[in-house]
Amino acid sequence: MPLPHPLPEPIVELIARRFRVIGEPMRIKILDRLRDGDATVAELTESLGTSQQNVSKHLGVLHEAGILSRRKQGTHTIYAIADESVLGLCEQVCGGLQRQFSDLAALVGGSLR
Structure with missing residues (x-):
């Protein structure tokens, strides 16, 4: 469904x-890491080299x-990309x-030639 033009203010x-x-x-780093698959907070913390x-x-x-x-999942919370359109936007x-x-x-x- 095409967006109206001009866009209404709420949109x-x-x-x-x-x-x-x-x-x-x-957040872009987190999304990039989650392209490889779901991850726990601890896994994300380790791979991104930042604090929990x-x-x-x-x-x-x-x-x-x-x-x-x-x-x-047990004592862990596992995160995944829910809105794949964000990856398309990044691409x-x-x-x-x-x-x-x-x-x-x-x-x-x-210009150097």
């Missing part, structure tokens, strides 16, 4: 909120936004950055 606010949630470097408190704070924000899911952004870098390299390389 603009929802989109901006989603970008604010994922626009934090540690820091990881838990960011996991809470991502879960609250509906981007991550969580489930209990699009990375693709755009690659094109920009390529264009910049062509400009810089061309």
